[in-house]
Amino acid sequence: xxxxxxxxxxxxxxxxxxxxxxxxxxxxxxxxxxxxxxxxxxxxxxxxxxxxxxxxxxxxxxxxxxxxxxxxxxxxxxxxxxxxxxxxxxxxxxxxxxxxxxxxxxxxxxxxxxxxxxxxxxxxxxxxxxxxxxxxxxxxxxxxxxxxxxxxxxxxxxxxxxxxxxxxxxxxxxxxxxxxxxxxxxxxxxxxxxxxxxxxxxxxxxxxxxxxxxxxxxxxxxxxxxxxxxxxxxxxxxxxxxxxxxxxxxxxxxxxxxxxxxxxxxxxxxxxxxxxxxxxxxxxxxxxxxxxxxxxxxxxxxxxxxxxxxxxxxxxxxxxxxxxxxxxxxxxxxxxxxxxxxxxxxxxxxxxxxxxxxxxxxxxxxxxxxxxxxxxxxxxxxxxxxxxxxxxxxxxxxxxxxxxxxx
Numbered sequence: 001x002x003x004x005x006x007x008x009x010x011x012x013x014x015x016x017x018x019x020x021x022x023x024x025x026x027x028x029x030x031x032x033x034x035x036x037x038x039x040x041x042x043x044x045x046x047x048x049x050x051x052x053x054x055x056x057x058x059x060x061x062x063x064x065x066x067x068x069x070x071x072x073x074x075x076x077x078x079x080x081x082x083x084x085x086x087x088x089x090x091x092x093x094x095x096x097x098x099x100x101x102x103x104x105x106x107x108x109x110x111x112x113x114x115x116x117x118x119x120x121x122x123x124x125x126x127x128x129x130x131x132x133x134x135x136x137x138x139x140x141x142x143x144x145x146x147x148x149x150x151x152x153x154x155x156x157x158x159x160x161x162x163x164x165x166x167x168x169x170x171x172x173x174x175x176x177x178x179x180x181x182x183x184x185x186x187x188x189x190x191x192x193x194x195x196x197x198x199x200x201x202x203x204x205x206x207x208x209x210x211x212x213x214x215x216x217x218x219x220x221x222x223x224x225x226x227x228x229x230x231x232x233x234x235x236x237x238x239x240x241x242x243x244x245x246x247x248x249x250x251x252x253x254x255x256x257x258x259x260x261x262x263x264x265x266x267x268x269x270x271x272x273x274x275x276x277x278x279x280x281x282x283x284x285x286x287x288x289x290x291x292x293x294x295x296x297x298x299x300x301x302x303x304x305x306x307x308x309x310x311x312x313x314x315x316x317x318x319x320x321x322x323x324x325x326x327x328x329x330x331x332x333x334x335x336x337x338x339x340x341x342x343x344x345x346x347x348x349x350x351x352x353x354x355x356x357x358x359x360x361x362x363x364x365x366x367x368x369x370x371x372x373x374x375x376x377x378x379x380x381x382x383x384x385x386x387x388x389x390x391x392x393x394x395x396x397x398x399x400x401x402x403x404x405x406x407x
Contacts, residue, residue, distance in 0.1 A: 003085035008045045014052055014065050017099040019114040022067035024055065024146075027111055027124030028101060029071045032092075034125060037150050042082040043074070045091065050156040051123060051148045058146070058158045066123070067114070069107040070096075106182070109134075115144055123148065123158065129166055130175035133248055140165045167316045169362045169378030172241070176379045183213035183222055197381045200235075201228035238299060239382035242269065243373045244277050253382045256294050263304075264374070265289040277372070284369040290326075293357055299376065300357035301366065303328050311358060311366045326366065327356045 016022040031051050032043050039046035048068075055064055073079070075096060080089035095101045104110060108128060112135045115122050123146045132138050145161040166174075180186050185193045196212055196219055203210040203221040213222040220227055236256040241248045249272045254262050266285045269277060286305035293300045303309045303326035310323040360366065366374040 003045065003083075003088055005085070005087055005091065007049060008088065008091060011045075011049060011052055012095070012100060013063075015095065015100040016065045016067050017102065019067040019118060019120065022065045022120070023059070023061070024064065024066045025111055025114055025120050025122045026051070026066040026068040027107060027122065027126060028068040029074045029107055030124045030126050031148065032070075032074060034148065037148055037156055038154055039084070041084040043079070043088070044084060045088045046084075047156075051158075054148060054156040054158045055123065055146075067120075068101045069111050070101060070103045071107050072103050072105050075103050108178075112138070119144070121146055127163060127166075129171055130178040132166060132171045133175065136246065138163050165316050167363065167378075168241075168314070168365075168375055172239075172378035173380070176381065180381075183211065185212070185214060192380070198234050200231040200233070202231055203228055237382050238294065239377035239379050240264070241375045241377050242272070243375060244272060245371050246373075247276075249273075249276050251377065251382070254292065254294065256297065258294060258296060260294050262292045262294070263288050263290070264292060265305075269372075281369060281372060285372065289368055290366070290374075291357075292360070299360040301326060301360045302357050305368070307369050309366055309368050311360070311364055313361070313363050314365060315363050323367070327358050331356060 019025060028048070031037070031047050032045065034047055035042065037047040037050055038044075039050075052066070055066070056062055070092070075089075075093050077089065077093075080086035083089050092101070096103045102110070108126070108131055111122055111124070112128060112131055114120060116135060116137065121144050125147050128135070128138055141163045142160060145163055146158040147161040148156050148158055150156050177186070177192075180192055180197075185196055187193055193214070196214065201210050201212050201219065201221075203224060204226050205221065205224045208221065208224065210221040210228055211223065212219050212228055214220075215225070218227060219230075237253045238256055240252045240254070242250040242252070250269065252264065252268055265287045266282060266289065267287070269282050269285060272282075284307055286307060289303075289305040289307070290309065291302040291304055293302075301311075308325060308328075310325050312323045313321040360376065362376050362378065364376070368374060
């Protein structure tokens with residue numbers, strides 16, 4: 001089926017290769033793949049034409065311009081068959097080569113960076129849930145995003161979008177899904193490939209904690225591309241996020257061993273740079289600040305610090321609950337500070353008198369010291385310990401427990 005390529009080429013007048021020169025930012029892959037906007041095929045430049053017409057209508061400006069950013073995958077010649085006319089894919093690559101549009105591995109980070117720095121509105125149907133950790137300004141935003149919607153008559157209009165507020169665990173889970181998609185670890189229904197994710201893997205390149213990916217049906221190391229060795233079932237993990245002044249600066253993973261206690265303290269902040277966490281605040285975190293107990297898929301906590309930490313619950317669309325103190329070792333079961341949601345007495349092996357531990361749920365946050373907060377991540381398959389923000393090994397006190405130690 002031949003497309004009206006002449007009409008598509010006329011769209012070039014509205015394209016700008018530099019974000020600072022454009023009136024709007026456009027999520028090109030999102031628009032071209034939006035079958036609900038009309039046009040035939042899985043991909044279609046007709047949808048871009050409709051969105052640009054809607055933008056001219058919305059602004060009243062016949063010469064309005066956009067900086068369009070696409071994922072590299074939109075440019076692949078072997079996917080030209082997804083367009084009504086393969087020449088549309090070739091035209092996109094020509095625009096890229098001429099600098100009229102940008103194509104990078106993942107468009108979302110650049111789109112959001114430009115929107116943050118320049119204050120330019122973004123045209124997209126994406127809620128960008130997985131990027132709200134790096135871009136907390138998206139939460140509840142009603143000014144910077146326009147969504148294309150198709151009307152009954154087949155025309156497309158743009159409407160300002162309420163980006164809503166998502167719980168921290170939802171943001172973590174969506175970010176994890178983005179990572180799984182990039183590693184080809186989502187099946188055709190968009191479900192995580194548990195047959196890979198629930199196994200442990202070893203890379204022949206050492207030292208390497210592999211991040212498994214699927215390529216041509218084989219499990220390989222995403223970094224080295226080498227085949228991985230299956231080491232058997234992977235022990236379930238919980239991930240904890242350490243936030244400083246509202247921004248995640250580190251995380252820790254712990255294994256879900258029923259009845260296993262872990263200690264979290266100052267040593268786990270060692271990888272956070274001084275520009276993010278002053279030595280004064282770091283020093284106020286005790287060496288053995290919290291005791292965490294994994295029990296039957298849940299997490300419980302006891303405050304063993306000198307700072308007297310506290311906990312509260314955050315739920316989307318609701319006001320945070322009041323801060324309440326965490327239970328302490330010198331408070332027997334039923335003592336003050338346990339809160340009405342206390343999980344009951346827990347007597348770990350060799351622990352002495354019965355203690356009351358507080359449940360640490362997915363919607364809870366613990367303030368270690370002012371401005372330093374611990375939350376649970378929504379990730380189901382947290383990465384290996386040396387990934388991401390772990391820039392250097394932590395300094396640990398003599399005899400201090402590793403959170404992920406096997407014990």
